[in-house]
Amino acid sequence: MSLAFDLLILALALFGFCALSASMERHAKQVFGKLPPSEARKRYAIVGWVALVLALLPAIHAYGPSTGIAVWVGILAVSATGVALLLTYRPRSLHFTFSIALAGVLLTTLMGW
Amino acid sequence: MKINANFMFFADRNPRINISLRVLMAIFGSYGLALLGAAALAAGTLVAKPDAVNLAIMLSFLLYLLSVIWVFATATLLKAALGLLVPAAFFGLWLALATPGGTS
Amino acid sequence: MRFDQPRGLRQSMSWLHTWSGLVLGWLLFAIFATGTLSFFRNEITFWMQPELHRADKNRIDLDRALQILAWEAPNATQWSITFPSPRNPTLGLSWQAPGQNQGAGGRDQQEGAREGASREARPARESAGGNGERPRGEGGFAAREGRPVRENAGGGGERAGREGGFAARSREDGSARREGAARSERAGRPEGEGAAQQNDGRQQGEAPNAAGGQQQARAQGGGGGGGGNRGPRIVLDPATGAQLKGRETAGGNFLYRFHFELYGMDRMWGRWIVGIATMFMFVAIISGVIVHRNIFKDFFTFRPAKGKRSWLDAHNASSVLSLPFHIVITFSGLLLFGNMLLPTAMQSAYPDGMNMRARMAQEATPPSGERAPLVDLVPLLAIADETWQSRGIGSLTIINPGDRKSIVEIRQPMAGGSLVSGRNMAESLRFDGVTGEPLAVTQAPPPTTVQAISNVFIMLHRGFFASPVPRWLLFLAGIGGALMVATGLVMWCIARTKEKEKHRVESGRTPFGHRLVEVCNVAGIAGLLLAIGAYFWANRLIPADLLQRNLWEIRVFFLIWGASGVHALLRDYKRAWIEQLAGAGFLIAALPFLNPLTGGLSLFGSISLGQGLLIGFDLAALLIGLSLFYAARKVRLHVPRVRATQAAPPFVNLQPEESA
Known part of the structure; x- marks a missing residue:
């Protein structure tokens, strides 16, 4: 049961970091092949940050406030590492990861509801 | 005065002495400052005693960190030393005022 | 980098970062590595005792446990049963012999509670046998770092059917799942005088072995203080009640102790060295953050196969991605040694030398001397179940068993609530040991803000969590920290290859x-x-x-x-x-x-x-x-990597070299 929450946090974190990396010039070029316009990048950044902050909610809900923040930070670290490795070795797969993360968010939200 | 100024100049200019003095100041001088700060903060704060000790320790570690950074960041040895001595005097005064009888 | 020349902040901090990292870097790596493993020290200790691996935690033969306690320690002032958990599937029994200072026991327990992390996993929902009992989260009162106490069972004192010998192990405690049988327990003195003699013999046997135990405690890095933390004296397979004798092992506790006390030297020396190293680490981390130019831009950057650049990226990645943890772990490490490293705080606040640590009050409940049978425990455990639905039962303690003035105390798992509340905030329920009537329990006051902050830091460092998820995340962050130190050290060499x-x-x-x-x-x-x-x-x-x-x-x-x-x-x-x-x-x-x-x-x-x-x-x-x-x-x-400039044929410089 709490697994749904953990996966939701992870999915939101992955989603958020994918979006955030797309908002950065260097990585947007890796992912899209060309540099997206700055308004688009700004949108990605906002979406990314919002997703990361949203991930805090299931964390606190499942673990309480103090442990929840710790878990949140930890899962952020893990997912950031994952996204960083993907960007290094398989930048194109970020599209896929993004979709998977989104699907994961929806699925786990339903599961945990 | 003149001798001091010459020494300062000399020590500042000689890289070996400069680094050595800074290292000594950073490791031991900052530690002394942190000890003094811990004593002052623990004795003279408004919070309850057990909390005061905890808070004093937490803040003193930060004080240690900041003074280490200060010692290496400032341009001259004089400034580095003053960065340790002035707060030390401040905490010393605080401690003296906070402790009845003036002894730590 | 020359301090006698004008320089920017970044350059000074770069020098500081390099040297504060290098000088004690190898010690810091050892501390990080062993510390990271220590998050799972109970599991490690369990792994290192293969005799215990087959313990079946699916049922609990509570009757057998009580029988053994009555057999082994009929005159004890206190019995304790620690239940199996996802962190340790065995059942542990211990007791306090009469004459042992209960206060000291309390302190031991508190030490144990302080030192032995009871980190529990979320109880998994499984169907228990028959009774509709729900499985519990674990917990532990008096978390242990047991010294293995070997004791010979005495010459003629063998009892039929006894396997003989104690096996005290370090363990964590856990959930109870009771079997269906509900029989009233007999915890009096069934064997009469014979048992008393056996017990005395055992106590005598304890004294010489205390010395051996001490040695082993030192071997394990020492118990906390004089008394140290008692491990369970007898370890049982919960389902069959058979005694399990795990081999004496230094266990995960050696790694745990090593990481903050080192080994082979006076404990205070070890702690001071580790404390100093921690301060170096703190300086290195913060100076590293100051030096890092594009901490956000470079967040995801990793460029492999580029030599020094790649190592720098790896160093940055392992540091920045879990930076909050590194800062918290390092600072909380300093806090844990705070009073040792900065004693002036305590000295100035308490000039009379009063010990500020409030001891957990162990109610001194002297026995009345009259025998009375122990109440049936199963309904009491059921009440505890009802009350603490999510966190479950950690352990069971019986004070003055078999006496009219006995008390049954059932405790929640030690850690796992909020990090804010700190170490000893496990709830407990107390019942009269003869009638089963619930007794009042005093609740500890909520923590102050400063205490709360301190608690959060310290609990994070020690991994006091109820669920395995945060502990695994801490473990991964710890590996990241170890990588941070390792990549930094390796990079020092790579950066100076030319020289x-x-x-x-x-x-x-x-x-x-x-x-x-x-x-x-x-x-x-x-x-x-x-x-x-x-x-x-x-x-x-x-x-x-x-x-x-x-x-x-x-x-x-x-x-x-x-x-x-x-x-x-x-x-x-x-x-x-x-x-x-x-x-x-x-x-x-x-x-x-x-x-x-x-x-x-x-x-x-x-x-x-x-x-x-x-x-x-x-x-x-x-x-x-x-x-x-x-x-x-x-x-x-x-x-x-051969860079383009090096691959070119060397240019013969016929002019005298300028001095560097």
Whole structure:
């Protein structure tokens, strides 16, 4: 049961970091092949940050406030590492990861509801 | 005065002495400052005693960190030393005022 | 970098970062590595006692446990039963003999509670047998770092059917799942005088063994203070009630103790050294953050196969991605030693030297002397179940068993609520031991803000969590921290390759400083991992009944570590790395295979029996070992990058060289 929450946090974190990396010039070029316009990048950044902050909610809900923040930070670290490795070795797969993360968010939200 | 100024100049200019003095100041001088700060903060704060000790320790570690950074960041040895001595005097005064009888 | 010349903040901090990191870097790596493993020290200790691996935690024969307690310690002032948990599937029994200071026991428990983390896993929902009982989260009062106390069962004092001997182990405590039977317990003195004699004999036997125990406690890095923390004296298979005798092992506790006290020296020295190293670490981290130019832009940046640049990226990634944890772990490490490192705070606040630590008040409940049967425990446990639905039962303590003035205290798991509330905020329910009537419990006051902050830091450092998820995340962050230190140390050498080569060309040798760092790098990083692998191998290969085998496990650890230093001296840098990394990789990756060959459960066995913690250990060992192999391979295949300028033919400069 709490697994749904953990996966939701992870999915939101992955989603958020994918979006955030797309908002950065260097990585947007890796992912899209060309540099997206700055308004688009700004949108990605906002979406990314919002997703990361949203991930805090299931964390606190499942673990309480103090442990929840710790878990949140930890899962952020893990997912950031994952996204960083993907960007290094398989930048194109970020599209896929993004979709998977989104699907994961929806699925786990339903599961945990 | 003149001798001091010459020494300062000399020590500042000689890289070996400069680094050595800074290292000594950073490791031991900052530690002394942190000890003094811990004593002052623990004795003279408004919070309850057990909390005061905890808070004093937490803040003193930060004080240690900041003074280490200060010692290496400032341009001259004089400034580095003053960065340790002035707060030390401040905490010393605080401690003296906070402790009845003036002894730590 | 010259301090006598004008320089920016970044340059000063870069110098500071390099040197504060380098000087004690190898010690810091050891602290990080052993500390990270310590998050799972209970699991490690369990793994290192293969005799216990088959304990079946699916049922609990509470009657048998009480019978054994009545048999072993009919005159005890206090009995304790710690229930199985996902962190340890055995049932532990201990007691306090009469004459033992209950206050001291309380302090031991508090020490234990302070030192022994009861980190519990979320109870898994499984169907229990028959009774509709729900499985519990674990907990532990008096978390232990047991010294193995060996005791001979005395000459003629053997009782029929007794297996003899105590086996005190360090363990965590856990959930209870009761079997269906509900019989009223008899906790009086069933055997009459005979038992009393046996008990006295046992107590006598304890004294000489206390010395041995002390030694072993020191071997394990020492118990806390004089009394130390008592491990359970008897370990049972919960379902069958059979006594399990795990081998004496230094266990995960050696690694835990090592990481903040080191070993082989006076404890205060060890702590001071670690404390000083922690301050160096703190300075290194913060100066590193100051130096890092584009901490956000470079967040995801990792450029492989670019030599020094790649190492820098790896160093940055392992540091920045878990930066909050590194800062918290380091600062909380300082806080944990706060009073030792900065004693003036206590001295100035309490000039009379009063001990500010409030002791957990252990109600001194003297026995009345009248015998009375112990109440049936099952309904009491049911009440506790009802009250604490989510966190469940951690342990059961019976004060003055068999007496009219006995008290049954059922406690929640020690940790796992909020980090804010700190260490000893486990709820407990107390009942009269004869009538079963509930007694009032005083609740501890809520923490102040300062206490709360301090608690959060300290609880995070110690991994006091109810669920395994945060603990695994901390473990990963700890590995990140170890990588941070390791990549930094390696990078020091790589960044100075040019100077080293120039020196070699001129004088045929590597400069002394470089060589020192190279040797320390290999021995401190790969050598330590090799020693850890050897430690686990020693645990299995040293015969189980060898006296003081826990000392031997520790000796093997240090012997291999020392040998790795010699090896690093004799081999050149690259080869030393390859050989030691491969060796460490082999030793560690082979552990899941060594496990069943030396008396433990195989991975399939663990899966089928549901021994989660063994599965975790085996899989983690396999992954880590294979990663080390992979690293060794990368080193072996590494060809130094030839940059375009170097590839050009050397330009012969006919003019005299300018002085540098």
